[in-house]
Amino acid sequence: xxxxxxxxxxxxxxxxxxxxxxxxxxxxxxxxxxxxxxxxxxxxxxxxxxxxxxxxxxxxxxxxxxxxxxxxxxxxxxxxxxxxxxxxxxxxxxxxxxxxxxxxxxxxxxxxxxxxxxxxxxxxxxxxxxxxxxxxxxxxxxxxxxxxxxxxxxxxxxxxxxxxxxxxxxxxxxxxxxxxxxxxxxxxxxxxxxxxxxxxxxxxxxxxxxxxxxxxxxxxxxxxxxxxxxxxxxxxxxxxxxxxxxxxxxxxxxxxxxxxxxxxxxx
Numbered sequence: 626x627x628x629x630x631x632x633x634x635x636x637x638x639x640x641x642x643x644x645x646x647x648x649x650x651x652x653x654x655x656x657x658x659x660x661x662x663x664x665x666x667x668x669x670x671x672x673x674x675x676x677x678x679x680x681x682x683x684x685x686x687x688x689x690x691x692x693x694x695x696x697x698x699x700x701x702x703x704x705x706x707x708x709x710x711x712x713x714x715x716x717x718x719x720x721x722x723x724x725x726x727x728x729x730x731x732x733x734x735x736x737x738x739x740x741x742x743x744x745x746x747x748x749x750x751x752x753x754x755x756x757x758x759x760x761x762x763x764x765x766x767x768x769x770x771x772x773x774x775x776x777x778x779x780x781x782x783x784x785x786x787x788x789x790x791x792x793x794x795x796x797x798x799x800x801x802x803x804x805x806x807x808x809x810x811x812x813x814x815x816x817x818x819x820x821x822x823x824x825x826x827x828x829x830x831x832x833x834x835x836x837x838x839x840x841x842x843x844x845x846x847x848x849x850x851x852x853x854x855x856x857x858x859x860x861x862x863x864x865x866x867x868x869x870x871x872x873x874x875x876x877x878x879x880x881x882x883x884x885x886x887x888x889x890x891x892x
C-alpha cells in the first residue's frame with residue numbers, strides 16, 4: 626500500500642484545510658512537485674491527496690504535475706549503477722516505446738496516481754511529459770516539442786504564460802522543473818544531448834535532440850535559498866510535509882538573472 630503510518634491519521638478534510646491555508650482556492654493553475662511519504666499517515670494514500678488537490682481547485686482550476694519517464698531514454702543516461710554497460714545494446718533493442726496512456730512516471734505515487742486519474746491529459750514527450758486536468762489542460766499539454774522539452778515552446782512555457790503557482794510538497798528546489806525552464810531562456814544555459822526511441826512511419830528509430838542539462842544539485846538548491854531570502858516564497862504545512870508556494874513567473878525572473886550572472890559565458 627505504501628502508506629506512512631507515522632503520526633495521527635489524516636483524511637481528505639484535513640488536507641483540504643491545509644491546502645486552503647497554503648492558498649489553494651477555486652480557479653488558477655497550479656503545478657505540484659510532491660513526496661507522498663513526507664505527508665505522514667494519509668488514509669487512502671495518494672488517491673486522497675489527488676482528491677484534495679482537485680477539490681481545492683474546483684472545476685475552474687487546473688492541476689498540473691510532471692510525469693517524467695527517464696527510463697524511456699538511452700540506458701547510457703540511466704542513473705543506476707546496477708545496469709552494467711555490457712547490457713546497453715540489448716536494452717536499446719528491446720526498450721519499450723513511450724506510450725502516453727500506459728507508461729508510468731517514476732516521480733512518485735502522487736503524480737502516478739494523477740496520471741491515471743479520469744480526465745487527466747498527458748503531453749507526448751518520451752522523457753519529460755506533463756499531466757494536467759482542468760480547463761487549461763489541453764493548452765498546457767499539447768504540443769510538446771522533442772528538443773528543449775522544458776523550454777518556452779512546451780508545457781512550461783505555457784505554464785509561465787498562465788502565471789502558474791508552484792507547490793513544492795515535501796520536496797526542495799532540486800525538484801522544481803521551472804528552474805530548467807528558466808535556464809533554457811539564457812544564452813549561457815548548460816546543454817546536453819538526450820536519446821530515445823520513437824516510431825516514425827511504422828518503424829522504430831532513435832532520435833537525439835538537445836536539452837537543458839541535469840542540474841544534479843549544483844545550482845538549483847542555491848537559487849531556491851536565495852529566492853526564499855528575497856521574500857518571494859510562502860511556507861506552510863500539508864499534513865506533516867513542509868511546503869513552499871510561489872509564483873512561477875517570479876521564480877523564472879529571479880532565476881534567469883541568477884543564471885546569467887553565475888554560469889560561465891556561452892562558448
